[in-house]
Amino acid sequence: MADILVIGAAIIDVLVSPASEKVFCTGSYPADDIRMAFGADALNEASVLAGLGDNVRLETVIGQDKAGEYILKYCQDKGIEVAGGCVRRDIKTGINVVLVRENGERSFLTNRNGSLRSLELSDIRMPFPGDIRILCFASIFVFPHIGPKELEILFYQAKSQGITVCADMTKCKNGETAEELAPAFQYIDYLFANAEEAMLLTGEKTVEDACKRMRQSGAGCVIIKCGAEGCYLENEKESFRLPAAAGVRCIDTTGAGDSFTAGFIHSLLKGKNLEECAKYANWCGAQAVETIGATEWIEAGDRDN
Numbered sequence: 001m002a003d004i005l006v007i008g009a010a011i012i013d014v015l016v017s018p019a020s021e022k023v024f025c026t027g028s029y030p031a032d033d034i035r036m037a038f039g040a041d042a043l044n045e046a047s048v049l050a051g052l053g054d055n056v057r058l059e060t061v062i063g064q065d066k067a068g069e070y071i072l073k074y075c076q077d078k079g080i081e082v083a084g085g086c087v088r089r090d091i092k093t094g095i096n097v098v099l100v101r102e103n104g105e106r107s108f109l110t111n112r113n114g115s116l117r118s119l120e121l122s123d124i125r126m127p128f129p130g131d132i133r134i135l136c137f138a139s140i141f142v143f144p145h146i147g148p149k150e151l152e153i154l155f156y157q158a159k160s161q162g163i164t165v166c167a168d169m170t171k172c173k174n175g176e177t178a179e180e181l182a183p184a185f186q187y188i189d190y191l192f193a194n195a196e197e198a199m200l201l202t203g204e205k206t207v208e209d210a211c212k213r214m215r216q217s218g219a220g221c222v223i224i225k226c227g228a229e230g231c232y233l234e235n236e237k238e239s240f241r242l243p244a245a246a247g248v249r250c251i252d253t254t255g256a257g258d259s260f261t262a263g264f265i266h267s268l269l270k271g272k273n274l275e276e277c278a279k280y281a282n283w284c285g286a287q288a289v290e291t292i293g294a295t296e297w298i299e300a301g302d303r304d305n
Contacts, residue, residue: 001129002081004132004136006049007042007135007138008042008059010042011096011114012038012095017251017252019031041258042058043075044294045136045261047295048258048295050078051298051299056081061088061119061123062088068093092111095111096110096111104252120145121150126154128161134166134265135158135163136265137167138258138261139168140168148183152183154184155167156187166261167188169201178202181201182217182218190221191219191220192257193222194224194257198210198211208239220236221234227244230243242282245283251291251292252289252291256285257285259298
């Protein structure tokens, strides 16, 4: 029985490293590595959590195709429980091409008609299973059909069942503000964003001010991921910055934020305090950037820092 429910996207990634714009001039370009992997926020988080030994359930949608079958088989092999009814005939399973530059930064080619942005509120089964202790909505702003009202319904349901609510985000797409999200934010115990996402949502110029604005919009604790600068956290009792793990060699930033969030949730489930959760989250993010792919580090490396 699952302790953690992760809601969001699950797709296939095709990673190219290093990628260069020279390919458009030369017609071909010799990359050092091209590989297929699993990706998208929710599947990344679920994969890391399962790799850390947690019992995880995934709510997502995929197509009735070979890529979808591949994802289902992967989840079965990793012990990730997949909600029934996730296969939809009206969509194709999303496949992203991830272009990783020499400095580890990446760009994406996405299928606008794939499953990446297809999740709707009706795809998420409520009420949630009674064994769930933590719910994580893996990316606010990813799904066009899940806006502030739908998030409010989703998070209210979780809170009414006594579930700890976590949520991560990507960049807002249509000029949304923290105030517009306040009806949903009021039910979030732990809200994650990276520095760019937080400042774009709030219009603030500093991480600290953005964090405060998101707290004022109702979130219980705001955790801002600052990459090589670590993370910044604020709740009603304290605020602090925690430096990143030392000695990290960045190869690929794909999935680093998802690994960070998963590491935080893993520690939260174990009853760790806020600083301990953040420290372990930083460590998980560091492990992710030192390998190609979003979750390959959990397959090969240590689970403890």
